Amino acid sequence: MRVIRASEIGAYLYCHRAWWYHLQGITSENQQELASGSGFHRRHGRRVLSATLLRAAGWILLLAALVVAAVTATLQFLP
Secondary structure, three states: OOOOOHHHHHHHHHOHHHHHHHHHOOOOOOHHHHHHHHHHHHHHHHHHHHHHHHHHHHHHHHHHHHHHHHHHHHHHHOO
16 A cells, blocks of 8 residues: 655645646656746745844844843932
8 A cells, every 4th residue: 555645645735637747757847947936935935034033133132122221220229
């Protein structure tokens, strides 16, 4: 009995004909477009990661500024 993977089910649900071609061993004729799309997705993933890291750094810096402001305000009221 052949093992069916989740990615194969996803490919079947996305396009029955492409799934069937893949089973027959027929490769896609638009390899350049597929490679271009993969590159685009890689670049987009890196941008999303860097945006997430920058957002986290912004929150950390904001928290640090609030702590410094609280300490400064507290020190002004101490004798």
